[in-house]
Amino acid sequence: MESLRGKTAIIGAADSDVGVVPHMSATQLCVDAALKAMDDAGITKDEIDGIVSCDSWAEPFLYHAEAISEYLQIEPKYCISVGTGGGTTFSLLHHAASAIATGICDTVLITMADSLRSGISKEKAMKTQASTGHPQFESPYGPSVPSLYALIARAHMAEFGTTAEQLAAVSVTARKHAHLNPAAQMRELITVEDVVNSRMIADPLHLYDCSLISDGGSAVILTSREKAKNYSKQPVYLLGVGEGHRHEHISQAQSLTTSAAVDSGKRAYEMAGLGPNDIDFAELYDCFTPTVLIELEDLGFCEKGEGGAFVESGAVDLGGLLPINTHGGLLSHCHPGNPGSMFALTEAVVQLRNEAGRRQVNDAEVALVHGQGGIMSSHTTLILGKEV
Amino acid sequence: MEHAGKNFPEPTIETEAYWDGCRNRELLIQQCNQCGKSQFYPRMMCTNCMSRNVHWVKATGKGKVKTYTIIHRAISKAYAKEAPYVVAIIELYEGPSLMSNIVGCHPRDVNVGQEVEVTFQDWSEEITIPMFTPIERD
Structure with a gap:
């Protein structure tokens, strides 16, 4: 089969305001991000013939992408929304790139948002949370979302001797980077002690091991390599993409400490013809601190079991071997639920355009961006570059 | 109504035998007649x-705590009211592996690798939930 390598490029990328944005609905945040991404690309709506989105919790539609197309009065040839939690965003980018490469459409607007902080009542949020897990075989035991990731953290600690302080270091790094990002929701510097002394949510995870709850929207515009040359911004090419899916429910996972990021990473590296040593920076899904350790290991940036030591060494800080989550990640930039990974993608675009200001990664040429959804269930890895 | 408001499982045509088993204080799993493999949760085929x-x-x-x-x-x-x-x-x-609560001991005394056995908690006349408790060693 023909490879997607370098067939498509991102020509526009933008975020809405994020954090606490009470003056906009989830749909408005989605459209706001879309309009900003269109401005960024310098594209008119007539040039967009694909719309991709994911549903919001705060303002759900049965057919979300159709609703957004209708709102924008765009009549696309390709229109789809998908829901695989945090894995949705890059899964959708994979779909969109395939649609362009196979000629279904030329230029796709990928836009998504939610309003989990301002647009949803506490009761509704709790009710949605209470439905986490398999309805018959997990949910009766009262697992919260953090607790399901705590199961992974505990397993990693038991198997490899990972410490609470090493998990905390993930959060400290995210905050360090958010401190340099004026758009981030949480910018005040924190220490390892602050994290391990914060309220215990689900042992071994403390409050500061958990990501934020936010409002926000984010959008990118993807087109063919040929068409990308017609727009003013430095195109960011999709060099590799791969997915991996091994379970939905954590109690069914074959391994608690090795994830399908191994599969998605391998597929993305193979397509790009690159390996972990070629990556200048990475944006890794950090809904809770343990996911980052497992992703660093599974994507080949360090040996299995050494994620904690790798983070503790400062390797993932700006100026380190592999800066990660340069915008502050879900832990400190913002986390409006399913759209969360989109901000990692727009950040990668900003970095590759050399527009990241004080948090700019030096000589950023190739980025790896990884999203996961469910409870380490659905994984997609993207490799992006300035050159094909 | 000690358990009112909790996430009660709703047995389906596929799982009612399992929940009937729990009510009778038996933990039922499935085994394949073809290859002999055991599995959980219940399914219509061998995985x-x-x-x-x-x-x-x-x-x-x-079993043991993973x-x-x-x-x-x-x-x-x-x-x-159960927390922690x-x-x-x-x-x-x-x-096979399954999710459950560990009860009958202090949470601090739970360990990875610990041996546990099933115990049953009646939530209603219809629903009994399997939970696990550490196996006491003499």
């Missing part, structure tokens, strides 16, 4: 060889 020829067997109800967490911030009001409570993944001696 190993895809044979539809699977049958219910009574599990020993014994991982666990102590939940301090309960999922909802109905669970708040332990959610664990248990690997049964027969092979």
Whole structure:
């Protein structure tokens, strides 16, 4: 089969305001991000013939992408929304790139948002949370979302001797980077002690091991390599993409400490013809601190079991071997639920355009961006570059 | 109404035998008549060889803790009175893993690798929930 390598490029990328944005609905945040991404690309709506989105919790539609197309009065040839939690965003980018490469459409607007902080009542949020897990075989035991990731953290600690302080270091790094990002929701510097002394949510995870709850929207515009040359911004090419899916429910996972990021990473590296040593920076899904350790290991940036030591060494800080989550990640930039990974993608675009200001990664040429959804269930890895 | 408001399972045509088993204080899992593999949760086919020829067997109800967490911030009001409570993944001696609570001990005394056995908690006349408790060693 023909490879997607370098067939498509991102020509526009933008975020809405994020954090606490009470003056906009989830749909408005989605459209706001879309309009900003269109401005960024310098594209008119007539040039967009694909719309991709994911549903919001705060303002759900049965057919979300159709609703957004209708709102924008765009009549696309390709229109789809998908829901695989945090894995949705890059899964959708994979779909969109395939649609362009196979000629279904030329230029796709990928836009998504939610309003989990301002647009949803506490009761509704709790009710949605209470439905986490398999309805018959997990949910009766009262697992919260953090607790399901705590199961992974505990397993990693038991198997490899990972410490609470090493998990905390993930959060400290995210905050360090958010401190340099004026758009981030949480910018005040924190220490390892602050994290391990914060309220215990689900042992071994403390409050500061958990990501934020936010409002926000984010959008990118993807087109063919040929068409990308017609727009003013430095195109960011999709060099590799791969997915991996091994379970939905954590109690069914074959391994608690090795994830399908191994599969998605391998597929993305193979397509790009690159390996972990070629990556200048990475944006890794950090809904809770343990996911980052497992992703660093599974994507080949360090040996299995050494994620904690790798983070503790400062390797993932700006100026380190592999800066990660340069915008502050879900832990400190913002986390409006399913759209969360989109901000990692727009950040990668900003970095590759050399527009990241004080948090700019030096000589950023190739980025790896990884999203996961469910409870380490659905994984997609993207490799992006300035050159094909 | 001790358990009112909790997330009660709703047995389906596929799982009612399992929940009937719990009510009778038996932990039922499935075994394949073709390849012999045991599995959980219940399915219409064997996950190993895809044979539809699977049958219910009574599990020993014994296994070990693969991982666990102590939940301090309960999922909802109905669970708040249990907090801090332990959610664990248990690997049964027969092979399959399942999620449950570890009860009958202090949360601090739960460990990865610990041997546990099933105990049953009646939530209503229809619903009995299998939970696990550490096996006492003399």
